[in-house]
Amino acid sequence: MRGGMNNMQGMMKQMQKMQKKMQEEQEKLKEEKVEGSAGGGMVKVIVSGDKQVLDVEVAEEVVDPDDVDMLQDLIVAATNEAMNKADELTSERLGKHTQGLNIPGMM
Template sequence: MRGMGNMQGMMKKMQKMQKEMMEAQEALNQQQFEGTAGGGMVKVLMNGQREVLEVNLDESVVDPEDIEMLQDLIVVATNEALKKVEETTASTMGKFTQGLNLPF
């Protein structure tokens, strides 16, 4: 019977951890992350679900003669915002998987 008590206790801990993970993921999904390029002339706002919410362009960066530069700046700002999402997700969710030796 002693093993059943340990198993039951372990299941409760796992359920608690699962609930905490879900809450942490929901909090991450609600966070907003900003990436910038061109000294802040291009800003991309993204949520924790990796959805682009806004793209803000300074008027001075909009040059019809140089669309490629603007496209490059948008890509850089988007990738920066995405990197911030990934880093925050890894540090937040990593505490739940620490020491579990899970394959990635």
């Protein structure tokens, strides 16, 4: 029975260590920036690693008052691409700390 307690304590220490490293990585992600673009780069959206939209750039040539729908679609496409890149970055950064673990609710 005693060996089981030591194993449990060791596992808890490992989990606490992993949690701390993951929190550190999440803080670092806030500083990272990823870019999504659409329309051949005519619309660009910059988001942080924690998925906050930081900037939207729209080239003058793509602004057509008679076709606002197209501009909206380009902004949505660029934003979605940037968010997907932020998700990939998060999976990459946090996934290295959970490799080999089968924990429900985690990557």
